[in-house]
Amino acid sequence: xTKQTAxxxxxxxxxxxxxxxxxxxxxxxxxxxxxxxxxxxxVSRGTVQNRLDRLLETGAVAGFTIRVREDYExxxxxxxxxxxxxxxxTTQVIKKLRGLxxxxxxxxxxxxxxxxxxxxxxxxxxFDRVLREVRMIEGISNSETSLLLSSx
Numbered sequence: 001x002t003k004q005t006a007x008x009x010x011x012x013x014x015x016x017x018x019x020x021x022x023x024x025x026x027x028x029x030x031x032x033x034x035x036x037x038x039x040x041x042x043v044s045r046g047t048v049q050n051r052l053d054r055l056l057e058t059g060a061v062a063g064f065t066i067r068v069r070e071d072y073e074x075x076x077x078x079x080x081x082x083x084x085x086x087x088x089x090t091t092q093v094i095k096k097l098r099g100l101x102x103x104x105x106x107x108x109x110x111x112x113x114x115x116x117x118x119x120x121x122x123x124x125x126x127f128d129r130v131l132r133e134v135r136m137i138e139g140i141s142n143s144e145t146s147l148l149l150s151s152x
Contacts, residue, residue, distance in 0.1 A: 013058035082113040089139030
């Protein structure tokens with residue numbers, strides 16, 4: 001038995017309008033009570049609970065997180081890195097990049113660059129170390145990084 005046959009395949013969950021509205025509300029307040037969500041969405045509390053359970057069970061929603069106001073994180077260095085990958089090594093590059101704890105998000109894209117990485121580091125020295133580590137990954141041919149100074 002191969003890993004593929006042993007692993008239960010779950011079809012990709014297709015969002016409907018209520019799912020999208022629920023997710024939008026949770027993006028704004030991930031700790032909103034079900035009763036508040038039900039009121040805002042104009043559905044029953046049970047409907048919200050069932051939808052949320054389904055989103056979590058199917059993996060459509062991977063989890064919940066906390067956002068800290070930017071002015072509270074004064075010592076954090078944030079940046080966006082554009083990455084060019086050589087040939088067909090994208091999968092291996094992504095695996096290595098995901099192994100860096102400073103990588104907050106990683107996106108594939110089109111155009112000149114293959115990947116866009118969102119980086120958060122605790123200091124400029126740590127940021128410099130991350131840049132060096134990324135540039136040493138086999139399969140990365142070029143990168144361009146911009147520090148994020150403030151959100152407007």
